Amino acid sequence: MLHIKCPHCGMRSQNEFSYGGDATVKRPELNKEVSDQDWNNFVYNRKSLRGKHKELWQHISGCRQWIKVERDTATHEIFKTAKAHEDI
Amino acid sequence: MTQNYRLDNIGLINRDKKISFKFNGKNYFGYEGDTLASALLANGVHLIGRSFKYHRPRGFFGAGVDEPYAIVQLYRNNETEPNVKTTEQELFEGLEATSVNCWPSVNFDIGAINNFLKVFLPAGFYYKTFMWPKSFWYKVYEPIIRKAAGLGVASTKHDKERYEHKYEYCDLLIAGSGPSGLASAYAAAKNGARVILAEDKPRFGGTLLTSEVNIGNQTGKEWAENIISELKEMPNVIVKNRSQVFGYYDHNMLVMSEKLSDHLPKTKKYHPKQRLWYIRAKEVLISSGSIERPLVFGNNDTPGVMLSSAAKEYLKVYGVLVGKKPLIFTNNDSGYETAIEFKKNGIEPIILDTRKEPNSEIIDEAKNLGIQIKFSYVVVAAKGYKKVNAAEIAKISDNKNDLGTLENITCDCICVSGFWTPTIHLASQSGNKTTFNKDIDAFVPGVSKQSETTLGAAKGTFTLAETLKDSFNAGYELSKKITKNDNKISHPTVVEKNKTTHDKFWCVPLPKGKNYKRFLDFQNDVAVSDIEIALKEGYRSIEHVKRYTTLGMATDQGKTSNLNGLQLVSNIENKIIPEVGHTTFRPPYTPVTIGAIVGREVGKHSRPTRKSPLHSWHEKNNAVFVDAGVWLRPRYYKIGEETLFEGSKREAKNVRANVGVCDVTTLGKIDIKGPDAAELLNRVYTNAWLKLPVGKARYGVMLREDGIVMDDGTTTRISENHYHMTTTTAQAANVLSHLEYYLQLVWPELNVNVVSTTEQWAGAAIAGPKSRDLLQKLFPNIDASTEGLPFMGYIEADLFGVHARIFRISFSGELAYEVNVESDNGNFMWEKIMEVGQEFKIQPYGTEALSTLRIEMGHIAGSELDGRTIPYDNSLEGLVSKKKDFIGKRSLDREAFIADDRQKVVGVVPIDKKTSIPEGSHLVKDAMAPIPNPKLGYISASCWSVEYDNPFSLAILKDGKNMIGQKLFAMSPLKNKTIPVEIVSSHYVDPKGERVRS
């Protein structure tokens, strides 16, 4: 079980969090033309990286904040965590 | 009854307490402190079971977790447990055990015929033989193999025992209480660290209990006892016996199973049988010791052949002789320790040493005691079928290739020592890449991957002095790093006999003309010849060899067999072992019972049960409850002997005729506040929200980004910047997370806050033609007319002194209102509604009537919003704005979503107007068409229409808009039903929706 440092609450066990996928995906802006390809990439296509991965978690049983986590998908090492509005 | 193999003045058992037990129906006795294995051996019982493949007789090989074959079916307190290791099971009064793998009995076993057919059962036999024809596998081969070759039998009864989970944090977790565990725990604890020391056996001390050493001015055993009693008194230390750390997971999370009651005849009331500890440790010290390796020779699986360390442990801990004419076969000095113990207790052992002329203090001691030693000698084969009665021995040439003349020597046990294999499982599980140490011919931990340190024999340090020095040091250094304290204690001096190097020789060659089976893996009957065949057939990767031959699989996971298997592969392949590599060590290190893993999360406790504040009222009024997600909701309120069908029909009819009241507290509620709240709703829902006036509610549908409907519900504008959103019961948590996601990550510029208020409000839906009269009577000060409170209107009012919110919304399709009060006032509200409603013939109604009402009205709900449908499918396309953008909009023009024959919700009525259509039935054109019969749609919800008094269902049907009036078949293979049906409008009752607006 991972040990994740919530930037708001401190070190907590993984079972307090829920996983939210790739943190680098940007939702296309509202009311803007989006090509089929771009929309398709946003909705469906994700890289399955081996190594450093920036991802989202929500501290669902804690402060309920979405946070950013940089984690190695192979070793599970967590390099850093950040608040939702911060860059990671 | 005398115990012929028990000595009087040695051992740690309690001779004042006799314990009687049964094995294979026969009565025996042992003493408190015995294991089942030691008690059986004390009684001279060596035949325990039959092997897995050849059904050869099986006895005892070890004295602990490494035991490969002495497993039994255990009976305790009217329950049974399979595959229990006799070497781990402590004796308790009334224990019963039986052999496994033998039928009809351990002494006469029909399966043993395999032993004579073994030429037909080589490696990969099952894969090769039972492949064809395919249908024969599960009909013929598998049942026979299972019957002939199963291990124990699992109980089919509900396990009444209690298992607990515990979460713990510590500075240092120390796995194993041998010399290194004790020393490091002591040094760290004295330096203020929070320590957990875990020992899998009942007794602490590990090898100190059986070795002849001195630490300071005490014996090893006394030193261990003193350290343990001091540790137990320290507030910063948790000391646990019968506790196996079996798994090392990410971020220094380890899991340990503590057996609290397995050694007792029955679990004490309110006590758990086992406890699973989830331990997050800052540092981990692995002091798991080492396991002796077997030597490989002919028939080395015969009962009576066992590890020399096990023979010593049975003698020193339990006072049990595993034999009275022992033969010690060794390639290192450890065998001598066992021989010396035998000699000291009046038994005359003979040592066969594979080495030519070794010299050490311990060998000198053996010589001085007058023990007979044969150097450059090997055991070629064990003799005897159910028990060793002799050994075929021979001199071996210096190059270890040639055997001298075969000699027979009488003996009743053969104690083997092939040197030591460090127990590296935990280190390996932590991600540590192990390295091969040529000095000890074994793998040892490499560079630490997580915060773990391996000490003592587990890392290949086999002298006590060095182990203690390292361990005191490690305990001190690691605790200093964590606590910043600097209280160092000096480590004691050690007196031990020096030992010389071991012989790398371990596998005795076959003599000319003999084809003895030489076993590597005793549990799975994997012999040297099997590995040779696998390699001949082209298997190279050790992982493949393992799976093909089953080497190192099953309950002991190859604790004694792995290294010898690797040695063999490397010998044949002319590779060195590191190149061959070892198979992956995965948790658990030892078997863990499913009960412990599940813990208290059984049955109703597998997840929390949520109850509405009105629950006790429902109970008192004969509600029959149903699980709705995690909630318990009344399904119907039973009157007399009413069935669900009768009761729900009565309730639904009463709503259509008079007025009913339904507990809708479980609906998800989200409070939304902030100047941009309307903008958020406008982006989240498919319809327009910017112009909703204060005091009005609106129905909305929200999508996922892929265009699939996520949820629906009404949201009410309470005041300028304050909205009250409702969600379906099932999606409440997901919708909240969804809103938080967009607010925190996608549109942080929106000034809005959301919070769940599901539990803050109790809700009652009042529905039916008389609901307005009832409402007016409940709230005399409001104007309940349709002008004063129109459809989708909202007001706040006073309910006999209690603040209430009134929403004119309807789920039943009837004129209806929803009244919310603070949860604490829920019962008050409900009772007032029932009391005032008397004159309007009010009745409470449950979820079954609620479903009936919504289905016949064609209102979609969870069963249509099943994660596969878009707004169009649910006839909600009118709610999809063309003008504004919203979550998921861009996906709605996907090709499949705009296809001409896109699925759509329809109504379904059986042609005979009698037969109810099972939910989940498939709609097909031709009931007789060959399989696979093309499926046009599926029944999403079914009810008995109270309006028309016949069955009615909703379905999601391909090209639904053009299918009205068509005749199809509803097929349910599960219920074995085929029902001719007609497709009708989904709005079966009041298609214009006049009632809700009346």
Ligand SMILES: [Zn+2]
């Ligand atoms: Zn948090």
